[in-house]
Amino acid sequence: MKELYQEKDRGISQKDSSCSTCGKAIEECPGHFGHVDLHLPVYHWGYFKNVVQIMQCICKSCARLLLKPDVIAKFTLQSRKNANDYLKKKAMLKKVNEMCKKVRVCPHCQSLNGVVKKLAPMKIIHEKFRGAKKDDSARQKYMNQYNSLVQHAPDVSSQLPSNPVELIYPAEVLKLFNSMDPQDVCVLCMDEQYSHPRDLIITRLPVAPNCVRPSVFSDLKKPGSNEDDISNITALIIFLNNLVAHRGDNTRIGNLYQAYEIMQLHVALLINSEISLPPELNLARKSYVGFVQRLKGKQGRFRGNLSGKRVDFSSRTVISPDPNLKIDQVGVPEEVAKTLTYPERVTAHNIELMRQLVLNGPDVHPGAVYLEQKITPGIKKSIRHLYKRKHELSQNLREGDLIERHLMDGDTVLFNRQPSLHKMSIMAHRALVLPWRTFRFNECVCGPYNADFDGDEMNLHLPQTEEARAEARTLMAVSNNLVTPRSGSLIIGATQDFITGSYMLTRKSEFFDKSSACSLLMSISESAHVELPPPAIMKPMQLWTGKQLFSLVMRPSQRCQVRVNLLANKCKDQSCRYKDELCSSDNYVHVRNSELLCGVVDKSIIGAGSRKNIFYTLLKDYGKEEAAEAMWRVSRMSTQYLMMHGFSIGIGDLSPSTSLLAMKEDLLRKGNAKCAEYIDQLEAGQLETSPGCNAEETLEQMILSVLSNIRESAGKGCIEELQRHNSALIMAVSGSKGSTINISQMIACVGQQAISGKRVPDGFTNRSLPHYQ
Secondary structure: OHHHHHOOOOOOOOOOOOOOOOOHHHHHHHOOOOEEEEEEEEEEEEHHHHHHHHHHEEEOOOOOOOOOOOHHEEEHHHHOOOOOOHHHHHHHHHHHHHHHOOOOEEOOOEOOOOOEEOOOOOOOEEEEOOOOOOOOOHHHHHHHHHHHHHHOOHHEEEOOOOOOEEEEEEHHHHHHHHHOOOHHHHHHHOOOOOOOHHHHHHEEEEEOOOOOOOOOOOOOOOOEOOOOHHHHHHHHHHHHHHHHHHOOOOHHHHHHHHHHHHHHHHHOOOOOOOOOOOOHHHHHOOOOOOOHHOOOOOOOOHHHHHHHHHOOEEEEEEEEOOOOOOOEEEEHHHHHHOOEEEEEEEOOOOHHHHHHHHHOOOOOOOEEEEEEOOOOOOOEEOOOOOOOOOOOHHOOOOOOOEEEEEOOOOOEEEEEEEOOOOOOHHEEEEEEOOOOOOEEOOOOHHHHOOOOOOOEEEEOOOOHHHHHHHHHHHOOOOHHOOOOOOOEEEEEOOOOHHHHHHHHOOOOOOOOHHHHHHHHHHHHOOOOOOOOOOOOOOOOOOOEEHHHHHHHHOOOOOOOOOOOOOOOOOOOOOOOOOOOHHOOOEEEEEEOOOEEEEOOOHHHHHHOOOOOOOHHHHHHHHHHHHHHHHHHHHHHHHHHHHHOOOOOOOHHHHHHHHHHHHHHHHHHHHHHHHHHHHHHHHHHHOOOOOOOOOHHHHHHHHHHHHHHHHHHHHHHHHHHHHHOOHHHHHHOOOOOOOOHEEEEEEEEOOOEEEEEEEOOOEEEEEEEEOOOO
């Protein structure tokens, strides 16, 4: 037992020693497993249900499947055919199990087989004679085994069960599994070489390396130490195993069985310490932490130490929007940029920059915090403490020195919003150091993060090696994740204000003189050369349409080779007299060679979730860089247009006119009269009932239908009365926010609310809520 705690051939858990197996220190030694050969096999807690299921399928005498040979041959072919289809194999195994449980006599050896059930905590019982009559010959032959016992102890006869039950031990199960026919193993969807049923029984217990169960040495107890739960349970299992192995002739069977049962339970507790035990065992049980508890849950190895962990070089603050940033940029506060550092190697290409960073020091951005010289590796010098020697340190920089500098513009950072539900919840951005105290990014990227700006916080991580930066740029960059893997459609696209501005910009009535057009184009001239196209109207003054200016989002100049072609018919008006390009509502979008010839741009053309989309076409035909650049141009131009044109919403946009109020009152009067008519018909017994409903239910349906029609009619009249420049209507029609139903509810009437298809019931006397009469 002493060797279990102190032996070093299974790895080490202390810094001042080395492993006797691999000779490495604690940082490099992975640990080495040992094992204990159990003298009696035990059940594996994780496979216990599978063992019970297999025992229900096989004969308890000859270990053959309880099926006829031709049925076994049929299932064998089916199993080999579905070798790679998990669902079909699972369904087949369920069918085999159900068929076998109905068989009482083995078709191979004619032995009697009863019901096999599990008994808490980890026992298997076999009710061999369940359902058999008392005068059954096989049952009487079995009960005759107890005759000699009853003769010596007559009192035992009252304790004998009326329905004999056999307890099946793991050793007996292992013997049956070893005797199974290979064809039967195949029918059970297992493999004779790699996943034989005998492998579900534990005969050899692995002993975890020392690094998995480290000893905690205490200064208070000089000779002793506090051992891990895994070590304590393993030690107890070894003790019980030795007790079972060295049983003598004078050993009582009861004591031996008790030791074996406790060993079985502790092997299960070693795997999962939360299994349910009988009350008599549960009271004496200690609170252990098994392997399952170390792996699962929020504090487990996967979620607590691998998928998520506490890290250095990370920051967190509130987010805010900035349409001026490109979609792959993130604005980082200068205070954060001074705290996050990146170790950069001095080379011939950057030595002058590194000297300037050392001169700036840790308090001026961009600056440097630490210096590690090539001649003294592993020793970092704080530039803050050597500030008076900064000129000397700067001049003595050599190639190969390591500078821990501030986060700078263009550095690759990882941006994350929790909860991280899919892979696009963390993406790589290019840093841009800005004043103030919030992270800023383009609103187009809100979709994959599911972010809004009502106080959300996000995390920013700075990779510390060139390999990590290259991997982030290649796999996690925003421009590489424009499309969701779920459906193949865009997940990053224009949102809200960008859609509203683009919709208003591309209407038929929008014209711009030269100064206004140039002001708009200046907003997108930062990253590319922009050419003003010929005006659409020459006399009496030169005017450009909004469609012409929006076309420059896709192709800023003649030298640009991007030529987008797109056709999208969004017209849903059945009364529209003209189709295609002549659509009266301008809902037919035609883009030819990157020129918007007709149609207004709305959410379906530049938003996320669509494939008939300008950005999706750019991504498919010209690559991610062009699509990302076009998104930035849309955000800049639409924002600039809204700043020039103005866009706001007030109570005046949602105030009903006198004619609308009169129409609403007329609708309500007619609706109430119709409902009263239905009620009179019910009281007179003249109401025709609907199929499957009684009179009251029919009345409820008819009233709900009438009141719902009132809302629809009022909403339709409301939308028809609104002017085309109404702000709420513009947002609803363009798809940036809300819908026509929201507008009609705000202006005309909320309408009848339904709960489970019925009107709101009266919870109180003559009223539904306590605060309204």
